[in-house]
Structure formats: C-alpha cells, structure tokens
Amino acid sequence: GIQVEQSPPDLILQEGANSTLRCNFSDSVNNLQWFHQNPWGQLINLFYIPSGTKQNGRLSATTVATERYSLLYISSSQTTDSGVYFCAVGNRDDKIIFGKGTRLHILP
Amino acid sequence: DAGVTQSPTHLIKTRGQQVTLRCSPKSGHDTVSWYQQALGQGPQFIFQYYEEEERQRGNFPDRFSGHQFPNYSSELNVNALLLGDSALYLCASSLTGTSTFYSSYEQYFGPGTRLTVT
Numbered sequence: 556g557i558q559v560e561q562s563p564p565d566l567i568l569q570e571g572a573n574s575t576l577r578c579n580f581s582d583s584v585n586n587l588q589w590f591h592q593n594p595w596g597q598l599i600n601l602f603y604i605p606s607g608t609k610q611n612g613r614l615s616a617t618t619v620a621t622e623r624y625s626l627l628y629i630s631s632s633q634t635t636d637s638g639v640y641f642c643a644v645g646n647r648d649d650k651i652i653f654g655k656g657t658r659l660h661i662l663p
Numbered sequence: 664d665a666g667v668t669q670s671p672t673h674l675i676k677t678r679g680q681q682v683t684l685r686c687s688p689k690s691g692h693d694t695v696s697w698y699q700q701a702l703g704q705g706p707q708f709i710f711q712y713y714e715e716e717e718r719q720r721g722n723f724p725d726r727f728s729g730h731q732f733p734n735y736s737s738e739l740n741v742n743a744l745l746l747g748d749s750a751l752y753l754c755a756s757s758l759t760g761t762s763t764f765y766s767s768y769e770q771y772f773g774p775g776t777r778l779t780v781t
Contacts, residue, residue: 585767596751598772617734645766649719653705
C-alpha cells in the first residue's frame, strides 16, 4: 500500500519564526489533506489540496502531485500553532492513510 | 453549522467487554468513516459507511463492526476488548459525490472518544 512520510518528526521554534513541514507519498493520490491536532485530540482541517497551492492567512500549502510531495508553510509562528500536524492521503486503494505527524513546539 | 459530534467523550472498559461508540456527521454529509489513533501515532482507517452499508474497510479484525442509520449517524462496536484497543477513536464525515474513489472527498473529524481498556 501507499507509504506516507512526514518530516521533520519534531520541530522546536521561537515565536515569530517560519517553518516548512513536508509530506512525501509513494504513489499517486486523489486526496491530500493537512490537519492540525490540538492537545485535546481534535483534528482541525487546514487544507484539502490534492494538487496546487492554497493560502489561508499565515498558512499556505503546496502539493506537487507529479513529484509526490506536499509542503505546509507556517509563517510568523504563534504559541497557538503548537501541536501535531498530520498529512493524510487517499489513493487508488480507496483508503485514507495518515502520516505519523510532525510535532511542532512554538516557544514564547 | 453543526460539526461532527461523538459520544461518549471518555470510556473505561474491562478486557473482554463490548463497547459502542456513536457519531453524528456534519450537517449535509452522508458518509461516515471511523479511525483508531494509538498514542503517538497517526489515525488508522477502520471502515467507512455510506447508504447504511460498509463500503471500505482497513486492516482491522471482525471484532470491529459498525452500523449507519437512515439519518446518516453511525455506531462503532468493538467486541471482546483487548488492552491494545485502548486508543482515541475518531469519526469523520464527508459528502459523497460522483468520483469513482470514495477516498477523494474532504473529511471532517469529530472530537473523538478516548477508550481505555483495563
């Protein structure tokens, strides 16, 4: 089945810094979503982006489907950005597969 | 706009018991998927329900079963609980369109049910 790898696994930054999170996948996809999981476990939708580029405030994402990767950019980080960021893909096996996540710590 | 809701929030069960978790989808959605998230891991797909039928399943044993009701809400049942079933159980809803692939639709998640098996 499809493999989803996220990097880095952990990231510690000072408030105000910028960051780039990466999601690599091993096969073609028909769905790619980025989520932020808060400390209480709620998965919050950030982007639905099987291809192309989207922006929402300080966050933006780019998926290059032909090269099998997606990037999530966070600019001017705030402490509320802390948490785990997941990439999830859907493919021809018709299942949604999550990566192991990137744990982001923003220090005040 | 009502989001995805799940109940109960927390649950403690004993090994060998049975448990039922409940999910109501986001308003306007007709498809419900269930996921299991162990501590420190990403969510793993259990199964998906549409039109009251299971139409896709992940690598979970038959102890995991489900149901979808005419109002699109869903239940996840787990029989003969094992210690390893302790996890956060997440429900996601989506709206099925015309794509061949059910996995292509945007998923919205509920807050989860944290199950502890002792």
